[in-house]
Amino acid sequence: MPRRQPSVTRRTTVGVALLGLAAVAGCDLDDLDPRSDPTSPTDPDSSAPPEDADTTLVAGVVVDLTGLLATVRAVPRPERAAFRPLARLHRQHLLALGADEAVTAASPSVPASEPVAAAEAVRQERRLQGRLATAAVAAQSGELARLLAAMSAAVAQHLAALPGEVGAR
Amino acid sequence: MSEVDALQTVLAAEHAAVHVYGALGGQTSASAQPGLYAALQDAHAVHRDRRDRVVAQLEGLDATPVPAAPAYELSADLGSTAAVTARARELEAGCAATYGFWVASTTGALRRWAVESLTDAAVRGLAFGAEPEELPGI
Numbered sequence: 034m035p036r037r038q039p040s041v042t043r044r045t046t047v048g049v050a051l052l053g054l055a056a057v058a059g060c061d062l063d064d065l066d067p068r069s070d071p072t073s074p075t076d077p078d079s080s081a082p083p084e085d086a087d088t089t090l091v092a093g094v095v096v097d098l099t100g101l102l103a104t105v106r107a108v109p110r111p112e113r114a115a116f117r118p119l120a121r122l123h124r125q126h127l128l129a130l131g132a133d134e135a136v137t138a139a140s141p142s143v144p145a146s147e148p149v150a151a152a153e154a155v156r157q158e159r160r161l162q163g164r165l166a167t168a169a170v171a172a173q174s175g176e177l178a179r180l181l182a183a184m185s186a187a188v189a190q191h192l193a194a195l196p197g198e199v200g201a202r
Numbered sequence: 203m204s205e206v207d208a209l210q211t212v213l214a215a216e217h218a219a220v221h222v223y224g225a226l227g228g229q230t231s232a233s234a235q236p237g238l239y240a241a242l243q244d245a246h247a248v249h250r251d252r253r254d255r256v257v258a259q260l261e262g263l264d265a266t267p268v269p270a271a272p273a274y275e276l277s278a279d280l281g282s283t284a285a286v287t288a289r290a291r292e293l294e295a296g297c298a299a300t301y302g303f304w305v306a307s308t309t310g311a312l313r314r315w316a317v318e319s320l321t322d323a324a325v326r327g328l329a330f331g332a333e334p335e336e337l338p339g340i
Contacts, residue, residue, distance in 0.1 A: 118334065122334075122336065125336050126336075129336075129337070162321075166314075166317045166318070166321070169305060169313070169317050170310070170313050170314045170317060175305070175306035175307060176306055178305050178306055178313060178317075179302045179303070179305045179306040179339070179340065180337070180340065182301075182302065182305040182316070182317040182320050182321075182339070183302060183320065183337040183338055183339045183340045184337065185317065185320075185321060186298070186320045186321040186323075186324035186325075186338045186339060187324070187334065187335060187336060187337060187338055189321045189324060189325050190324045190325055190327075190328060190334040190335065190338060191334045193325050193328055193334075194328060194334045
């Protein structure tokens with residue numbers, strides 16, 4: 034019988050994500066509402082509630098980060114050791130977004146039994162870095178944009194710091 | 203903060219970066235420390251180009267770009283490689299923080315430029331001995 038993955042609904046994930054973001058930014062939840070964000074570019078006449086757009090955005094980022102966490106965990110030894118800092122980073126970013134342990138333990142896209150080549154893991158990390166940058170540009174809240182941009186920059190830093198031979202094959 | 207205010211803040215940071223990298227390059231030997239010298243030259247060119255682009259952007263918005271300060275603070279002792287790299291590291295960390303605020307204060311193409319600049323500063327800092335961070339610029 035296959036092991037059941039932790040069940041986390043998107044709504045639950047996003048709810049805690051916004052709480053986590055508030056904790057990281059050291060601000061009140063009201064600060065995450067683009068209508069009260071002095072740096073927010075939100076159009077006040079927009080018909081769609083802007084917080085919904087950011088909620089969806091954060092949920093997508095949580096899914097992406099969770100997938101990458103599973104990917105780097107599936108890199109075989111001995112190269113897996115080089116990815117430990119990236120795995121730690123993804124966990125920290127998930128926690129910064131408020132995702133709980135059940136989310137960080139989930140591996141929705143890559144079963145742990147399937148090994149992932151280091152080069153493929155590097156490619157996926159590069160794609161994640163680009164998606165985080167795109168999400169930063171798309172965010173309605175200026176503070177969320179800053180957090181996502183910093184996450185993208187952190188992934189770029191960690192990739193640049195990987196030993197040269199990792200992912201070369 | 204308006205987009206013009208954000209750009210003016212970035213421009214002030216770029217003026218400082220161009221000045222400081224020029225000074226750090228002057229303290230570094232191209233023959234004895236070719237790697238460090240090249241990294242400083244590259245950083246100087248990148249910040250100079252970004253400064254010029256920000257000036258053009260501000261002029262396009264009918265704003266008067268802030269001028270460079272008459273002088274910028276530099277450690278009196280830049281005679282060692284450690285001192286030069288420490289100042290460069292500190293400079294990129296400061297720029298990353300500025301770009302973070304720039305990201306928060308802009309939208310669209312300007313924000314994309316800010317995001318790219320933040321990534322550039324974060325990665326460039328590694329060349330001067332910075333350690334990868336959890337959230338660079340924050």
